[in-house]
Structure formats: structure tokens, C-alpha cells
Amino acid sequence: IDEGRTRIGQARFLANIFWSCSMLTMVAIAIDGLGFAAWLFLSSVGLTLIYGVMRILNIAHGGFYALGAYSAAWAIGLYTQGGGPIALTYLLIPIAALVAGTIAGLLVERGILRFMYGRDEVLMVLVTYAIFLILEDVTKLIWGTESYVSYQPALWLGTVDIFGLPYTVYKFLIIGVAILCGLLLFWGLNHTRVGKLLLVVIQDREISSALGINVTLSFTVTFLIGATLGALGGALTAPEVSVVPGIGSEIIVMAFAVIVIGGMGSIGGAMIxxxxxxxxxxxxxxxxxxxxxxxxxxxxxxxxxxxxxGLFALAESRKI
Known part of the structure; x- marks a missing residue:
């Protein structure tokens, strides 16, 4: 009897250990998955927005991501060397993304892409791929080939334990920013004049032009927003990773996987x-x-x- 009780006790002990490990694994999967999803959404939502309005598979989006990452890492490193308060680095991140995304997006759209509108989609893919290669070389010319590490913002916020598992608070900050960006995009597209005009252009650019909507301006605004969002994804990632040459190549593959699953051109699809x-x-x-x-x-x-x-692909109009 005693031996039987001992074996039952051991079995219960092992079952409790297994249950605890399973719960910890599920918690880790949930938090890591949510954090990775937030990063992916920030990095890919600009890509799906550009496709929805302009019907361009913008491979150069990876270059905007890299520019944002390098700009933020460089700005944070330069600022922290001066001994300023770390709290202000959280202001440098969006500023670096805005500057990098706006300048690069404006140069690419006004300097190259506006001459290619109306061309075959395959040709546009080749053009944006060439731009991506150019942007990769531009980052090397500006910042060199060495890696940049800007860990100060992530380290300053510290960590938090969830069921005994330590996580950086900065990870939850990225999740919050992703949720905020999603809500702002939804509100902007559905409750502002500019957003509603963009929705009209998404549905039919020819009718939009006939109605007097400045489609060219809509393209420029959309591309700048998409480029800035791509740069923001890179800038927010910079404090958590080592920024190295080729960082844009990895994200463009992941971003395409996201928008293909969700449906190209759908903001909600990009989130899902x-x-x-x-x-x-x-x-x-x-x-x-x-x-x-x-x-x-x-x-x-x-x-x-x-x-x-994709799950939430936009309906394509067919002209007869």
C-alpha cells in the first residue's frame, strides 16, 4: 500500500511539473507571438497600404525599413554619447523614422516611380527591386558596413516577470504602438476626408480621376505614409537587435508573407x-x-x- 501511495505521489508530482511546463510554454508562445506579430504589422502595413492604393508590389519597402533602423540607431547612439536623459530617446525614434521615411519616400516616388505609373505590374516589381538594391548601398555609403547597437531605450525600461518569465517592457511598448497605428489608420481611412478619398481611389482610380480627385497627389501621400510606416518598423526594432547590412532583406520576405495571408491591400488583413x-x-x-x-x-x-x-483580399473590379 505504501509503495502504491509513493508511486501515485510521484505520478502526481510529474503531472504537476508537466502541467506547469505546458502552461509556461503556452504563456511564452502567446507573449512572443504577440510581440512578433506587432513588429510584423508595423513593418508590413505600409506595404499593403501602398499596394491597395497604387497596385505596386513595393520591394523597396525593405530599404525604407533599413533606413529607419539605421537612422534611429545612429541618432540614439549620437545622443546618448552626449550624456542626455534616456527618456528623450523615445522621441528620437519616431522623429528618425519620419525624417528617413519622408525623404526617401519622396525621392523614390517623385524621382522614379511617377514615371512608371500605368506600366505592367511585373515591370514595377523589377523597378522597386532595383530601388531596394540602391537603398541597400545607400545605407552602406552613409553608415558603413559595421553594426549599430542602440540598446539604451530597451534597457532603460527594464523587464517584467510574467509567470516567472522575464520580458522587456520595451516589447510591450512595441505592441502598444502597433495597436495605436492600426487604430489611427482605421480612423484615418474611414473618418477623414483624405482617407475617404483614398478609399475611392482604391476602388477605381479612373472614376476617381473623372470625379476630380487628384490621383497623383493621392499616390504621393500614400507612398509617403507607407514609406514612413516601414521606417517606423525599423526604428522601433533598432533598440532590440543589432542593425547590420542586409537587415531589410529579411523583413521584406516576412512582410510579403503577412500581406499574402491577410489579403493584399487590406489593413485588417495585414493585422490578422x-x-x-x-x-x-x-x-x-x-x-x-x-x-x-x-x-x-x-x-x-x-x-x-x-x-x-488571402483571407481579406479586396474585391477586384472587372471592366466589360
Whole structure:
């Protein structure tokens, strides 16, 4: 009897350990997935906005992301060397993203893309890919090939324990910024005059032009917003990673996976796609790390098998 009780006690002990480990794993998957999804949404929402209005698969978006990351890392490093308060670095991040995204976006759209409107979509892909390569070289010419580390904003906020698991508070800051950006975009598109005009252009640019809407100006405004959002994604990421050459190549692949899953041109689709990719990656990392990249593309293939145009693809008008 005593031996039986001992074995039952051991079984309960092992069951409790297994249950605790399972709960910790689920918590880790939830938080890591949400954090990764927030980063993906910030990095890809500008890409899907540009496609929705302009019908351009903008591969150069990865270059805007890299410019934002380098600008923020450089500005934070330069500022902290002067011994200023770390709290002000949180103001430098959006400023760096705004400056980098606005300047680069304006030069690309006004200097190159405006001459390509109306061309074949495949040609636009090749043009934006060439721009992406140019932006990669521009970052190397300006900041060199060494890595930049701007850990001060993330370190200053400290960490918080959730069920015994330590997480940086900065991760939750990024989640909050992603939610705020999503709400602002939804409000701006649906409750402002400029946003409603953009929605009209998204539906039919020819009718929009016939109604007197300045489609060219709409394209410029949309591209600047998209480029700035891409730069903001990079700027917010800079305190958590080492900013190195080629940082834009990784994000453009992930961003395309997000918008393809959610539906190209859909802001809400980008949010759902980011959540799906984020949780798929987090689950694979915690449960079976070798399948990290495979899991993302497996999810994308599974979604496209049932919804070839994505979960929330915009309806395409057909002229007869």
C-alpha cells in the first residue's frame, strides 16, 4: 500500500511539473507571438497600404525599413554619447523614422516611380527591386558596413516577470504602438476626408480621376505614409537587435508573407496575417525550433490553398 501511495505521489508530482511546463510554454508562445506579430504589422502595413492604393508590389519597402533602423540607431547612439536623459530617446525614434521615411519616400516616388505609373505590374516589381538594391548601398555609403547597437531605450525600461518569465517592457511598448497605428489608420481611412478619398481611389482610380480627385497627389501621400510606416518598423526594432547590412532583406520576405495571408491591400488583413505568422513562428520556436521558417510558409501555403487571394483580399473590379 505504501509503495502504491509513493508511486501515485510521484505520478502526481510529474503531472504537476508537466502541467506547469505546458502552461509556461503556452504563456511564452502567446507573449512572443504577440510581440512578433506587432513588429510584423508595423513593418508590413505600409506595404499593403501602398499596394491597395497604387497596385505596386513595393520591394523597396525593405530599404525604407533599413533606413529607419539605421537612422534611429545612429541618432540614439549620437545622443546618448552626449550624456542626455534616456527618456528623450523615445522621441528620437519616431522623429528618425519620419525624417528617413519622408525623404526617401519622396525621392523614390517623385524621382522614379511617377514615371512608371500605368506600366505592367511585373515591370514595377523589377523597378522597386532595383530601388531596394540602391537603398541597400545607400545605407552602406552613409553608415558603413559595421553594426549599430542602440540598446539604451530597451534597457532603460527594464523587464517584467510574467509567470516567472522575464520580458522587456520595451516589447510591450512595441505592441502598444502597433495597436495605436492600426487604430489611427482605421480612423484615418474611414473618418477623414483624405482617407475617404483614398478609399475611392482604391476602388477605381479612373472614376476617381473623372470625379476630380487628384490621383497623383493621392499616390504621393500614400507612398509617403507607407514609406514612413516601414521606417517606423525599423526604428522601433533598432533598440532590440543589432542593425547590420542586409537587415531589410529579411523583413521584406516576412512582410510579403503577412500581406499574402491577410489579403493584399487590406489593413485588417495585414493585422490578422501578422497575428497568424507571429503565433506560428512562436509556436515553432518553443515546440520545434528547426521548423521556424518552415512553419511560416506552411501556414501561408495552407491559407492560399483555400483562399488564393488571402483571407481579406479586396474585391477586384472587372471592366466589360
Amino acid at each position: 496575417g501578422a497575428l497568424i505568422v507571429g503565433f506560428a513562428r512562436a509556436a515553432s520556436v518553443h515546440l520545434y525550433p528547426p521548423a521556424e521558417l518552415f512553419a511560416i510558409y506552411l501556414v501561408m501555403a495552407a491559407v492560399l490553398a483555400f483562399k488564393p487571394y
